[in-house]
Amino acid sequence: MSAKIYYDSDANLDLLKDKTIVFLGFGNQGAAQAQNLRDSGIPNEKIIIANRPDHYAEDAKSKGFNVEHDFAKAAKQADIIFLLIPDQVQPRVFNNEIAPNLKDDACIVVASGYNVFYKLLNFKPSQDIVMVAPRMIGSSVRSLYVKGKGFPCFVSSEQDGTGKALELALALSRAIGATKAGAIASSAREETAMDLFAEQALWPNIIMLFREAFSVLKEAGCSDEALCYEMWMSKEPAEIFERAAEDGFIRQLKHHSTVSQYGQLNGALNLDGSAARAHFKDILYNQVLNAKFQQEFSKIEDDLEKEGDANPLEILYQKSEASELGQAEKRVRARLAGLLAQ
Ligand code: NDP
Numbered sequence: 001m002s003a004k005i006y007y008d009s010d011a012n013l014d015l016l017k018d019k020t021i022v023f024l025g026f027g028n029q030g031a032a033q034a035q036n037l038r039d040s041g042i043p044n045e046k047i048i049i050a051n052r053p054d055h056y057a058e059d060a061k062s063k064g065f066n067v068e069h070d071f072a073k074a075a076k077q078a079d080i081i082f083l084l085i086p087d088q089v090q091p092r093v094f095n096n097e098i099a100p101n102l103k104d105d106a107c108i109v110v111a112s113g114y115n116v117f118y119k120l121l122n123f124k125p126s127q128d129i130v131m132v133a134p135r136m137i138g139s140s141v142r143s144l145y146v147k148g149k150g151f152p153c154f155v156s157s158e159q160d161g162t163g164k165a166l167e168l169a170l171a172l173s174r175a176i177g178a179t180k181a182g183a184i185a186s187s188a189r190e191e192t193a194m195d196l197f198a199e200q201a202l203w204p205n206i207i208m209l210f211r212e213a214f215s216v217l218k219e220a221g222c223s224d225e226a227l228c229y230e231m232w233m234s235k236e237p238a239e240i241f242e243r244a245a246e247d248g249f250i251r252q253l254k255h256h257s258t259v260s261q262y263g264q265l266n267g268a269l270n271l272d273g274s275a276a277r278a279h280f281k282d283i284l285y286n287q288v289l290n291a292k293f294q295q296e297f298s299k300i301e302d303d304l305e306k307e308g309d310a311n312p313l314e315i316l317y318q319k320s321e322a323s324e325l326g327q328a329e330k331r332v333r334a335r336l337a338g339l340l341a342q
Pocket of ligand 1: 024025026027028029051052053055057083085086089093110112135138
């Protein structure tokens with residue numbers, strides 16, 4: 001299956017003419033996307049940053065934006081509203097303060113599929129719901145735009161209330177700089193499935209493999225220092241992924257020694273992936289796509305704002321750092337503080 005790719009030539013910025021565009025949030029993505037959009041020619045007086053009165057609001061003001069602290073007031077003026085506050089607070093803020101004040105034909109833009117796919121936001125059927133989801137952190141969304149380059153981004157129309165949702169999504173993608181290198185047609189379902197799969201299936205396995213590999217090599221007499229540097233502190237894994245993005249996931253191996261290439265390719269081909277595949281399918285279908293994880297997570301969301309042991313995330317950190325790898329790294333970082341600071 002190949003996806004459609006949208007470029008600048010597929011997007012019409014005129015559709016944004018005379019529209020009042022509200023950014024709810026001026027954090028990571030909000031600050032980057034609002035600045036890009038303004039630099040693409042959307043007049044400053046048509047852009048409103050909705051933010052509580054704090055340092056994010058001050059940052060927006062210092063960059064010359066109009067800031068509105070009253071979310072209801074901002075929502076009432078919005079033809080288009082970008083939801084760029086953390087996913088876990090969006091349902092509460094959107095459903096209570098934004099949705100009741102939005103125009104019937106407003107366009108709501110999300111940068112992640114989560115709340116749309118799990119139907120946690122109260123939209124009216126007459127409204128447009130679109131996803132414009134950069135695959136980059138906000139600082140890169142901004143710096144690549146400033147350099148005149150694009151960035152990878154997923155785009156979709158999730159609800160076409162006005163009949164123009166996709167066209168609007170493309171115009172907005174172009175305005176934030178996402179269609180310059182090509183924005184990939186996707187969906188909230190696809191984005192959520194891939195994101196949560198990576199977080200709950202792929203990366204937990206990678207963390208587990210590092211943890212177990214560390215213990216096996218330590219038992220065989222390798223020092224903590226050598227292991228930490230060999231496995232990640234040298235930044236070799238980061239370089240490998242950089243090369244994978246540039247040269248190809250398999251082809252990057254050509255940069256390694258012949259012994260390494262042979263060992264990696266032969267070793268991977270000899271591994272039976274069927275147990276991993278079954279485990280991955282279980283996570284994808286019985287945890288992510290059926291919303292089991294989302295329902296469990298929503299029960300503990302409020303606890304994630306608590307301090308210390310009352311915060312379940314803190315407990316997970318404590319348990320993970322109690323591992324042989326976690327303890328060894330703490331010792332190594334303390335001993336080599338000078339070297340690491342260089
Ligand atoms: P941030 O954590 O940077 O958001 C911070 C902003 O949210 C600030 O303006 C903050 O203002 C506001 N905010 C936080 N809590 C609340 C609240 N309870 N009520 C009102 N405003 C609040 O978010 P991101 O930019 O990281 O994420 C925004 C969206 O972009 C999400 O959907 C995310 O999935 C998506 N995304 C993020 C990427 C990233 O790299 N971070 C990459 C691609 C997509 P204040 O605290 O003053 O209220």
